[in-house]
Amino acid sequence: MVRAWIWRIVAALATAVLIMAATSGACRQGDSRQRLLIRGAPSMEATISALARGFSQWNPDVDVITDCLCPPCVLYEDGAPETSYDLWVAWGEWELERLAQAGNLRFARTAVAGSTPLVVAASGNAAHSIEAIEDLRQGSVGKIGVGDPDLVASGHHAREHLTASGLWADIEERLVPSRSGCELLKWLGLGREVDVAIVLRACVTHDSSSVELVREIPEELCPPIPLLFAMPEDAPSSQAGDLFMRFLETRQAKAILAADGIDPEGGR
16 A cells, blocks of 8 residues: 555656646747656556657657556556556556546547556476466466456456466466566565466566566467557647557557567557
8 A cells, every 4th residue: 555655646746847847848939849648657668658759850849748657456456547648558458448448538539559468487497397377277386476357457368368378267266466567576586476378468578577478378378469549539739649649550659669579559
């Protein structure tokens, strides 16, 4: 609970500073530049920042501000944010629906940027003990980290799809829930709490510790999860949001997504 409050305070301060900086910059330039504010999860910070830089080169008339400090579950608990965002980034329709409900949002349109599969990640000796996904059924694997299925998109999709194969029931007693994929990777890197974790491939791509991507969960067990960019009906800069969605269709944007472990929509 204390950690959640820290997230909220830091996020509020950081967003306020970013908005003030962008606003002052626009004033110095005669208010000719638009401001685009994008909200995403911490696990997406590197990807969203890279897309923002690419978009700024593609359209220098828009100042892009990214807010990726708090996981979505904080919004689920706090309700509607004080800041009006132009674009929300979500993993799948389930997360988008949760964001809409908690934030009292109505989305005017949504763009599918790409998708990424669920994977099994590990560190140390555990990385060499799994030759197939079925090995997770064996108790020798130990504790398995997973996003809280009621709060985290990766955990929700894992439970929904792995239940059908019976895998979820076989590993449920050894599952250790987390509030975010970033937290799971931190646990793995430190060698604490869990032996392996079920996370998004895109999250592992950005991890700089000793965490390894061990196996991808086959598509027949769990389909890849789509990465969505959604614009609220009351987005302050809807025109800039439309331009960003168009940018997602460019080869430059698709190259950024592919480098971050996300399969671009429609291929490269």
